[in-house]
Amino acid sequence: MMIERRTRSVDVAALTEYFAAQPDVIAAYLFGSRATGQARAESDVDVAVLLSEEDNVTRFERRLQMMAEVSEICGREADVVVLNDAPPFLQNQVLKHGRLLCERDRRARVEFEVQAGQVYADLKPMRKFFQQALFREIKEAGLGGRQ
Secondary structure, three states: OOOOOOOOOOEEEHHHHHOOOOOOOEEEEEEOOOHHOOOOOOOOEEEEEEEEOOOHHHHHHHHHHHHHHHHHOOOOOOOEEEHHHOOHHHHHHHHHHEEEEEEEHHHHHHHHHHHHHHHHHHHHHHHHHHHHHHHHHHHHHHHOOOO
């Protein structure tokens, strides 16, 4: 299966095969412009992975390794996000708009998705408060700050 774009495409089957062969990957998602069909020729490939529990240093090293390997597979720059360490807003964007490439453990994936959704919902009032404060500041002082 290929996700087509005007001038370039990503081999989803090759990505799926790669992530399915990684024993520490619980689930992998394609997200960003390649998943939504809005990529340009120079667009990178954005992938998010849910990893089995390991320490943050190991996850960081794995992220770098996967970025290099996905870049090689796709023939273009790639960014790999470790969902375990991602902020709630990014987790929500991946889960809402991303495309599941593979899953090793359905139960663990679903548990993570439910928990991430709950955290995102719990933070909604705080995001709204800060967004309103920001808009109020911009309205009062302008984009460049107080003059």
